[in-house]
Amino acid sequence: MSSKSRENDDNSEGHSALKEELNKQVKEQKVVVDELSNLKKSRKVYTQQRNSNIFFLADRGQTLSSSKKKLDILKKELQDM
Amino acid sequence: MAEKGEMNKGDLGGVFRLREEHEKVVKDCESRILHWKKVSGDYEALNDRLKTLPDQLSYDIMVPFGSLAFMPGKLVHTNELTVLLGDNWFARCSAKQAQKLVDHRMKHVKHELDDLSKTMKNFEARVGLVKDLETISANKGDCVDIREEVRNNGTSVTKGRQRIAHRPNSKPKLDAVLDLKEEDEENDGEDGSDEGSGKGILTEEELWARLDELEKLEELEDDQDRLSDNADMNGEDTSSSSSEEEKERDAAHPVNGVSLKPSWTSVPHSIAPPVMDRKQEEEEDEEEEGNCLPTIFFSHTVEPKKVRINTGKNTTLKFSERKEQKEHSKRKKKNGHNGHSHHELHKITTPADIYRLFVDVKNGEPIPRKSILKSRSRENSVCSDTSESSAADFEERRVIGRSFSYDEATHSDTSDGNADEDSPVAVPLRATSRFEAFSGTVIEKDPMPSAVPHLTITPPALPTILERKQEEVASDFAPPQEAPKKVSKFKAARLQQK
Incomplete structure (x- = not known):
């Protein structure tokens, strides 16, 4: 009996960790979308190249839309779990 | 029930541990998979960037200025890349070539990921098996564990002391030898007549002591020889003692398993058994003086060319150059x-x-x-x-x-x-x-x-x-x-x- 409970604990731990991670990501993404939507039109947006320190100039509208998409995907994942 | 519970605890300890180990492996695999996924994602991003990079002549970018500051800049030469091949070697190539390289590396990453996922599945299955075992052993009393305990006091079963495997070049243990000797002594106490029939083995100290003794004897003999150089020694009677001597030697030699004595020494007995008392030895030495086997001994002395022939009848013919020279001089005087x-x-x-x-x-x-x-x-x-x-x-x-x-x-x-x-x-x-x-x-x-x-x-x-x-x-x-x-x-x- 104890082993079973432990199993559940393990599963829940892993689950919770994943959930927390996802939640964090969702929160971040929400912040990103809010920031991007509240930006003035004259502002420039740079996106960081992954795994490097270089920032490429990007279009504000495109980034906003892509970030929104990402947020949706994350929310779905969170709901699935 | 309580007993059973304890037994199960002891039993289950191993199973739990097994499960833990398996789970560890699974987790390790997971972490590795994550790492490789990240790497593959990086490569994908790079690949995407490489696809679009040569599209424009220049890009406005923020150039990192240290780790904290950035500067606005322009990325030119968009179709020129230096690719790290490994070990700080770089190759200059175009974006397309770089894409090929990235693809090649992606393959490797995928392969790794597949292997890791396979091992993870395997271990997950094992974890499931162990879980099943746990449930079976914990819940049901149907399964009986058959055990046979191994007793530690094996000496009671096996006769004598335990045998030790010696290394090929190592000497046997000293105390073992001593024990043997003691046993022999006990035997001698029982029947002292036979001259150490069982003393095959001597301790090192005894051996050395015996050797020293022999050396001293030799020196003494040499001195005697020098003193009685001119005197011809005529044997009294040795023909009778010869057979005895031989017998003794025959008896003595096989007994002394290891004869370390050099053959040229005048004392024929190689190593007297340790229990033999001094008196006996002296007697033997005397007998040896009248040793009847005709043997030629070369004594190592300062004298040039001195050959002592022991004919065995207590007569020793000595040919030394000095003597001969003396004789020569005598003759010369005469003639x-x-x-x-x-x-x-x-x-x-x-x-x-x-x-x-x-x-x-x-x-x-x-x-x-x-x-x-x-x-x-x-x-x-x-x-x-x-x-x-x-x-x-x-x-x-x-x-x-x-x-x-x-x-x-x-x-x-x-x-x-x-x-x-x-x-x-x-x-x-x-x-x-x-x-x-x-x-x-x-x-x-x-x-x-x-x-x-x-x-x-x-x-x-x-x-x-x-x-x-x-x-x-x-x-x-x-x-x-x-x-x-x-x-x-x-x-x-x-x-x-x-």
Whole structure:
């Protein structure tokens, strides 16, 4: 009996960790979308190249839309779990 | 129930651990997979960027200025890349080539990911199995564990002490050897008559002690030898003791398994058994002195060329150069000028002596003799004392003298077995040579001890005189016979027949 409970604990731990991670990501993404939507039109947006320190100039509208998409995907994942 | 519970706890401990280990492996796999996924994502992003990079001539970018600051800049040369090949080696290439490289690396990453996922699945299955086992062993009492305990006190079962595997080159344990020895001693206590039949093994200390003893003995013997160098030791009786000695040796040798004693030492027993008391050893040594096996021992001393022959009858014949030299000097004294006296004919010890027999020393140079037959055939020409003019005559006369002396010597040999250095019959060879060199008058005037002139003159003189007489007679009777001698042998024979 104890082993079973432990199993559940393990599963829940892993689950919770994943959930927390996802939640964090969702929160971040929400912040990103809010920031991007509240930006003035004259502002420039740079996106960081992954795994490097270089920032490429990007279009504000495109980034906003892509970030929104990402947020949706994350929310779905969170709901699935 | 409580017992059962405890048993299960002990049982389940192993199973739990097994499950934990499996889960560890699974987790490790997961973390690795995550890492590889990240890498693959990076590559994907890079690939995307590479696809679009050569589309424009230049890009506005923020150039990192240290780790915290950025500067606005422009990215130009969009189709020129340097790719890290590894170990700080870079290759310059275009975006397309870089994409190919990225694809190649992605393959590798995918392969890794597949392997990891496989192992993870495998271990997950194992974890499931272990879980099943746990549930079975925990919940149901149907399963019975069959166990057989291994007892630690195996000595009670196996006879004697446990056997230890020695390393090939290692010595056996010392205390084991000691134990053996003790046992042997006990045996001896029971039957002391046999001389250590069971003492095959000696401890190292005993061995060394024995060796030291033997060395001392040897030194003592050497000293004795030196003292009694001239004294000939004649054995009392050793023929009887020989067999005993041999027996003893036979008994002793196989017993002493390891004979470390060198063979040249005078003590035949290699290692006496340790229990043998000192007295016995001494007795043995005494016996060994009268050791009857004829053996030749070479004693290592400072003396040059000293050979001691132990004939086994307590007689030791010693040949040392010194001694020989002494003897030589003695003879020289006796014989005065005649250095090489005739006794050498009897004492032929070396090839040189034999050579000396058939060789004359003239002016320090050895001159080989002519054969006796030859000389006799031509004897007639050499008759008179006055014919000293030709060298050939000298030779002839010398030969005659020598031959006679030789005959004399052999005679003396036959007459008394031990014809020795002092035998008056022996005639020195040199004397004859001298005689020839300086004529007979010198010999007569030779200031020698009474014996020597007698030696020198009489034996050769008599025969020579005889010969001369014969010759004279021959000449008297048949002077014309000298003529036919010049004729060939065959002719002479025919003449005689007539």
